[in-house]
């Protein structure tokens with residue numbers, strides 16, 4: 001079958017509508033929830049993780065996706081809502097990943113909330129970008145990316161990427177990022193990742 005005749009493929013412009021009040025756009029094709037159990041290796045205080053999983057296994061964040069497929073391209077839109085909160089003193093965050101394909105970047109646009117975007121290369125270069133509503137970051141290929149919500153409000157960001165990029169979670173699962181974001185004296189602080197010390 002020709003690609004242009006497959007389901008969901010259109011070579012015409014398509015728009016979806018984003019609601020700034022809720023951080024939800026529609027229509028969307030799919031939604032994923034990430035609960036404590038999905039991130040259990042990511043947080044450093046494993047006793048708090050185990051207790052939260054046993055209690056109610058809370059949702060840490062959710063992502064709504066929409067693929068924009070044409071006969072020659074595969075742009076993906078993802079809007080992530082990270083709920084406020086901490087695991088012990090470590091703020092809620094996304095799992096974080098590299099893109100599998102070595103030439104695939106991404107655009108992240110913070111539309112609500114506050115926090116940090118953590119970025120790290122496979123050879124250990126590390127950056128933490130302070131994020132506020134309106135911050136737009138270009139994530140170059142082969143920089144792993146994780147968003148941390150340090151505020152009392154939900155953090156919402158828009159992601160735009162090619163679906164062919166793929167996701168590689170394994171290195172983050174194995175050793176996390178160089179730094180973690182925790183509350184110290186009532187404020188967010190970046191500290192070395194205890195799993196790497």
Ligand code: S6P
Nearest residue numbers: 063078080094095096097159161
């Ligand atoms: C995809 C893009 C986002 C994330 C989403 C959840 O390349 O970066 O849509 O998938 O923010 O993060 P994670 O690390 O759980 O995939």
Ligand code: ZN
Nearest residue numbers: 099106145161
């Ligand atoms: Zn990505």
